[in-house]
Amino acid sequence: MTNKGEILGVVSDEKILLSKDIFLKPLPRSAFIRVYCSGCGEICGITKEGAEKLARLGNFQIPPNKEDFFLEIGGCDLPVCDSSPKDEVFLKKIEDL
Numbered sequence: 001m002t003n004k005g006e007i008l009g010v011v012s013d014e015k016i017l018l019s020k021d022i023f024l025k026p027l028p029r030s031a032f033i034r035v036y037c038s039g040c041g042e043i044c045g046i047t048k049e050g051a052e053k054l055a056r057l058g059n060f061q062i063p064p065n066k067e068d069f070f071l072e073i074g075g076c077d078l079p080v081c082d083s084s085p086k087d088e089v090f091l092k093k094i095e096d097l
Contacts, residue, residue: 023070023094033066036092039075039083046071058089069093 022043023034031045035054046054054071055062063069072090075083 018097020094020097023097027067033062034070036070036072037074037076037078037081037083038072040078040081042076042078042081043070054089055091057087058091060091062091068095 018036027034027045030047032048033046033051034043035046035051036043051062051066051071054073058071070092072092074086074088075081076085
């Protein structure tokens with residue numbers, strides 16, 4: 001199987017540095033919580049159903065004050081992501097960044 005990075009090219013191996021400022025923008029109306037892919041650096045909002053699936057994978061509950069948190073995954077299905085989707089999901093507090 002061909003690596004996505006081989007087909008699309010890899011621009012940089014630098015990791016995205018997360019900061020609180022990234023999470024200050026309001027979420028889109030249809031989004032329930034933000035998810036960050038540590039594989040490619042993408043940050044986006046996901047639906048409640050998607051968040052519940054990820055929470056089950058990570059074996060945690062989404063807290064009522066979800067605006068103070070984000071989910072972190074190790075890889076995603078975006079074509080720009082050179083990491084394979086992983087079953088590891090973490091709930092992280094924005095304040096701890």
